[in-house]
Amino acid sequence: MAIAVTLLVLPLVDVVPEAVNAHQRSVEVVTEHLPQIWAFTLSFVVITRLWFVHHRVFEHVGGYTRALMALNTGWLLAIVILPFPTEMVASYPGDDRFTVMLYIGNVLVATACQAALTVLSHRDPDVASKTDPAGIESVRSALSAVALLALSLAVVAVLPGVSYYALLLLFLSKPVSRIWSRVGI
Numbered sequence: 001m002a003i004a005v006t007l008l009v010l011p012l013v014d015v016v017p018e019a020v021n022a023h024q025r026s027v028e029v030v031t032e033h034l035p036q037i038w039a040f041t042l043s044f045v046v047i048t049r050l051w052f053v054h055h056r057v058f059e060h061v062g063g064y065t066r067a068l069m070a071l072n073t074g075w076l077l078a079i080v081i082l083p084f085p086t087e088m089v090a091s092y093p094g095d096d097r098f099t100v101m102l103y104i105g106n107v108l109v110a111t112a113c114q115a116a117l118t119v120l121s122h123r124d125p126d127v128a129s130k131t132d133p134a135g136i137e138s139v140r141s142a143l144s145a146v147a148l149l150a151l152s153l154a155v156v157a158v159l160p161g162v163s164y165y166a167l168l169l170l171f172l173s174k175p176v177s178r179i180w181s182r183v184g185i
Helices: 002-021 026-031 034-058 066-081 083-091 097-123 136-158 160-182
Strands: none
Touching: 002 026, 002 034, 002 083, 026 034, 034 066, 034 083, 034 097, 034 136, 066 083, 066 097, 083 097, 097 136, 097 160, 136 160
């Protein structure tokens, strides 16, 4: 996580010497780079959230398999790539459909890998902890996040003006999990 977050902040660090060389006031460094600061903050929160969930998943892992390692590598790749679409978020307007879809798609890939890790830690006896396997509630929650991110991506594809507001669908994760529980999923 530290590497990904460091990569996120590097473009912001680079603007300081540029501003000094351009004889800008210190306050202008911040005010003229608010989109980049917002993008950094957003991705810091997203990466931190993904990292905390990842940590919780591995609390229920008792063994390792090739499948677990492959999924974990996919998750790590999605996290390491996140600074690239984040920089695009800061550099292109919010109505740039490709940038919005790239960012949401990147988060979707990371979340899908994480959901697959959760399912594996729940169902695979070679992976699941013998004393504390992942519960079905964790699986429902993970799958809800994937479904809602996929829906967010589809909404942006069809209605590009919705932009990043499509991510607000993630607030429906708990209600979706409860509905799935009631219908036996």
